[in-house]
Amino acid sequence: MTDEGPRRRGDFGHLPEREAYLAAYIDRLPEGAAIDVKSLAKAQPMYGQAAVRAGLNGLSAVGHLRRFTEPRGESSQWVTYTYFSRTARDAAWWAWFRAGGAVEQPASEPVRPARSAAYRALAMVGAADHRMMLSHADCEELEALAGEWLARGVSVAHVVRELTFRLPPEGVRCPREFARKRLVDKVPPEPAPRPAPRARRIMLCTGCDTPGEPEDLPGGLCRRCRSEGESEARGRTAQWVALTPAEVHVWAGRLRQAARVPERSSR
Numbered sequence: 001m002t003d004e005g006p007r008r009r010g011d012f013g014h015l016p017e018r019e020a021y022l023a024a025y026i027d028r029l030p031e032g033a034a035i036d037v038k039s040l041a042k043a044q045p046m047y048g049q050a051a052v053r054a055g056l057n058g059l060s061a062v063g064h065l066r067r068f069t070e071p072r073g074e075s076s077q078w079v080t081y082t083y084f085s086r087t088a089r090d091a092a093w094w095a096w097f098r099a100g101g102a103v104e105q106p107a108s109e110p111v112r113p114a115r116s117a118a119y120r121a122l123a124m125v126g127a128a129d130h131r132m133m134l135s136h137a138d139c140e141e142l143e144a145l146a147g148e149w150l151a152r153g154v155s156v157a158h159v160v161r162e163l164t165f166r167l168p169p170e171g172v173r174c175p176r177e178f179a180r181k182r183l184v185d186k187v188p189p190e191p192a193p194r195p196a197p198r199a200r201r202i203m204l205c206t207g208c209d210t211p212g213e214p215e216d217l218p219g220g221l222c223r224r225c226r227s228e229g230e231s232e233a234r235g236r237t238a239q240w241v242a243l244t245p246a247e248v249h250v251w252a253g254r255l256r257q258a259a260r261v262p263e264r265s266s267r
Contacts, residue, residue: 060220100200
């Protein structure tokens, strides 16, 4: 992601050891490198496929990673991509990204804002017919009215044509007021409601590629993969629980007693 600052020591200090290792490894890969389970398991020496899969699920759960399928260019082919962010993102950010949001570098110098299409349409009227020459102030004053036409689906050329069509034979005394009256009196009807735009990307479960809406994949994981992650976390916790001296004494006694019992043959 291009809106992130430079790498710093401790970027992933909030993560468990395995997830921190994988995050740091992915973060140093070149743009476009493969970060699927098989590729990562083969490329780094520490973890196999099962551990990498669980680690990626962990990174997804805290907002560093998501998987999407999206169209390739203008073709009908859909391709799966894994996106990694050094900064942990919340669900709202990933939903914005799924809808087609793109992260861009801020401009190094302030850029003068371009004139709106409505302003440009009004500025073109005088070039189409000198009797309708509008000043800069006229264009700014009428910009909102012309913008309403464009918002209703007409083109810039249509606005210019309507403002220069069948002008009075005696001429136009005040082009600004003549244009205002036409923009108000001849405003096109509001367009029919359009269906909601289709999301540019479809979110996939990081663990098993099950597609779903963001609200169905909290942390980028389906219910089954979230359950597996919770079970693994409980197993890790159980693995590192320290025993008290008394408990160590009891278990040592049981092991010594078991060692004295003759082993029975399974045959």
